[in-house]
Amino acid sequence: xxxxxxxxQGILLGGHFALFAVGLALVFGTMRLVNLAHxxxxxxxxxxxxxxxxxxxxxxxxxxxxTMAIMFVVGYLxxxxxxxxxxxxxxxxxxxxTFGISIVIQNALLLGxxxxxxxxxxxxxxxxxxxxxxxxxxxxLPLIIFLVALVVIIGLQLFLNRTKMGxxxxxxxxxxxxxxxxxxxxxxxxxxxxxxxxxxxAIGGVMRGIRTTFDPSFGSLSLxxxxxAVIIGGMGSGWGxxxxxxxxxxxxTLGARAFGPPWSILTGHVVFLIILALRPQGLLAKTVxx
Amino acid sequence: MSLLEIEAAxxxxxxFQALYDVSLKVEEGEIFxxxxxxxxxxxxxxxxxxxxxxxRRGRLLFDGKPIDHMAPYRRVxxxxxxxxxxxxxxxxxxxxxxxxxxxxxGRPGPWTADGVYDLFPLLQPLxxxxxxxxxxxxxxxxxxxxxxxxxxxxxxxxxVSLGLAxxxxxxxxxxxxxxLDSGCTILVVEQDVQHVLTVATHVACFLxxxxxxxxxxxxxxxxxxxxxxFGV
Numbered sequence: 001x002x003x004x005x006x007x008x009q010g011i012l013l014g015g016h017f018a019l020f021a022v023g024l025a026l027v028f029g030t031m032r033l034v035n036l037a038h039x040x041x042x043x044x045x046x047x048x049x050x051x052x053x054x055x056x057x058x059x060x061x062x063x064x065x066x067t068m069a070i071m072f073v074v075g076y077l078x079x080x081x082x083x084x085x086x087x088x089x090x091x092x093x094x095x096x097x098t099f100g101i102s103i104v105i106q107n108a109l110l111l112g113x114x115x116x117x118x119x120x121x122x123x124x125x126x127x128x129x130x131x132x133x134x135x136x137x138x139x140x141l142p143l144i145i146f147l148v149a150l151v152v153i154i155g156l157q158l159f160l161n162r163t164k165m166g167x168x169x170x171x172x173x174x175x176x177x178x179x180x181x182x183x184x185x186x187x188x189x190x191x192x193x194x195x196x197x198x199x200x201x202a203i204g205g206v207m208r209g210i211r212t213t214f215d216p217s218f219g220s221l222s223l224x225x226x227x228x229a230v231i232i233g234g235m236g237s238g239w240g241x242x243x244x245x246x247x248x249x250x251x252x253t254l255g256a257r258a259f260g261p262p263w264s265i266l267t268g269h270v271v272f273l274i275i276l277a278l279r280p281q282g283l284l285a286k287t288v289x290x
Numbered sequence: 291m292s293l294l295e296i297e298a299a300x301x302x303x304x305x306f307q308a309l310y311d312v313s314l315k316v317e318e319g320e321i322f323x324x325x326x327x328x329x330x331x332x333x334x335x336x337x338x339x340x341x342x343x344x345x346r347r348g349r350l351l352f353d354g355k356p357i358d359h360m361a362p363y364r365r366v367x368x369x370x371x372x373x374x375x376x377x378x379x380x381x382x383x384x385x386x387x388x389x390x391x392x393x394x395x396g397r398p399g400p401w402t403a404d405g406v407y408d409l410f411p412l413l414q415p416l417x418x419x420x421x422x423x424x425x426x427x428x429x430x431x432x433x434x435x436x437x438x439x440x441x442x443x444x445x446x447x448x449x450v451s452l453g454l455a456x457x458x459x460x461x462x463x464x465x466x467x468x469x470l471d472s473g474c475t476i477l478v479v480e481q482d483v484q485h486v487l488t489v490a491t492h493v494a495c496f497l498x499x500x501x502x503x504x505x506x507x508x509x510x511x512x513x514x515x516x517x518x519x520f521g522v
Contacts, residue, residue, distance in 0.1 A: 167383065167390060167391055168391065170382060170383055171380045171391045173382075174381055174382050175378055175380060175381075177342065177374075177378070178378035178380065179380075179391070180363060181340055181342070181362055181366070181372045182366065182391050182437075183362075183366030183367065183395035183440055184363055184391070184394055185363045236382075
């Protein structure tokens with residue numbers, strides 16, 4: 001039963017990883033930009049929410065919509081003002097620039113908030129759980145986060161497949177010059193993509209702030225988990241990203257159960273490396289070449 | 291007033307000059323054909339009109355207004371649409387989605403997806419198929435249809451017959467008449483001289499970045515065209 005419990009926790013944790021990974025995948029998909037600042041951008045919303053909660057004492061859940069709006073604007077302007085300049089300059093320039101942005105964000109957070117652990121206090125919900133039997137309990141918060149991840153992924157798929165803007169995202173992803181010739185302003189689309197990615201990050205970031213403590217150094221680990229989830233699942237598929245997150249989450253919790261808690265993260269990395277070696281295109285890859 | 295006027299355009303790829311003082315006028319309702327050998331500058335000229343390239347010197351006027359520094363998507367809004375070389379359909383999108391992307395700017399006009407399916411009935415059963423799985427001819431029909439969805443006043447076609455079977459090429463040239471009837475003006479670039487000369491109302495022959503010869507097909511003899519084509 002203990003294994004079952006760890007398995008369920010792993011799946012729920014996977015939803016959490018997927019919530020951070022879809023934004024990374026969306027940005028890479030639409031503009032082939034490897035955003036090394038993505039991890040640090042996942043902590044920013046938690047601090048934005050912290051500021052709001054300190055100023056007006058309300059539940060962190062209420063801060064989510066406002067944080068989403070703020071992160072959208074941040075993403076749009078960051079892309080339009082800065083990152084658009086490097087989208088067509090090749091992979092390396094984008095990596096160097098976003099690496100720089102990552103360092104700037106981390107140090108700005110250290111200056112503004114110190115290296116102390118912070119937590120968004122949501123009252124009793126952090127500890128409430130559904131007890132199935134004596135060995136298995138599902139926390140409300142991890143469950144909510146998992147369900148939110150599901151809704152986000154379904155919503156993103158619908159957006160990409162059913163809306164005019166979503167079609168434009170996919171057209172730009174396929175062939176940006178042809179998209180431009182069809183009347184699409186690629187600079188605007190890239191900025192929208194970054195905006196949407198950070199909206200999703202805002203949801204995940206605040207949720208994590210409620211679930212665990214965080215500090216400005218959290219970004220790099222978030223980035224690695226997001227990368228691993230995307231690569232395990234395969235590019236271009238929202239469900240793949242969710243699957244990737246779940247496999248990573250399961251590896252960590254089951255690894256902890258099998259070899260002891262210190263082995264949790266390492267087991268996740270090893271499973272990732274095995275999948276990368278055996279199936280480098282990812283489990284549910286959906287890439288199309290002309 | 292001409293629909294499109296290029297005045298002494300000089301276009302470069304970095305340090306390499308591809309067009310030297312190219313001037314031409316395309317009138318409304320024409321099929322204007324640009325012919326010439328590989329590397330003569332025809333495609334460069336089309337890319338300059340669509341806005342992918344910007345002339346270092348010279349001017350572009352569309353409907354009398356300068357468009358030199360307009361982004362490509364703004365030119366689509368004005369009614370300039372391009373069928374790019376190599377078709378460049380969006381491979382992961384379905385045929386129907388490709389057409390919808392063509393209508394992204396929402397320019398009003400006669401063309402709808404149904405109109406395109408009427409023009410190219412071969413696309414109708416492929417509606418839900420991914421464009422990556424289409425044959426070259428089907429992709430070319432789709433690329434033209436996608437372009438029409440923006441209801442262009444001027445449609446630019448880059449090497450539409452390249453790599454296609456003769457029967458498909460014939461079908462595509464037959465469609466030109468419907469395009470003209472819908473109010474389009476056609477600016478077409480071709481290496482395959484024979485076909486295009488049967489439909490063109492005006493011909494410009496490109497040679498090493500310059501226009502070597504211009505006129506109506508009737509006024510030009512085969513010898514003149516051959517001389518201008520090969521530069522002998």
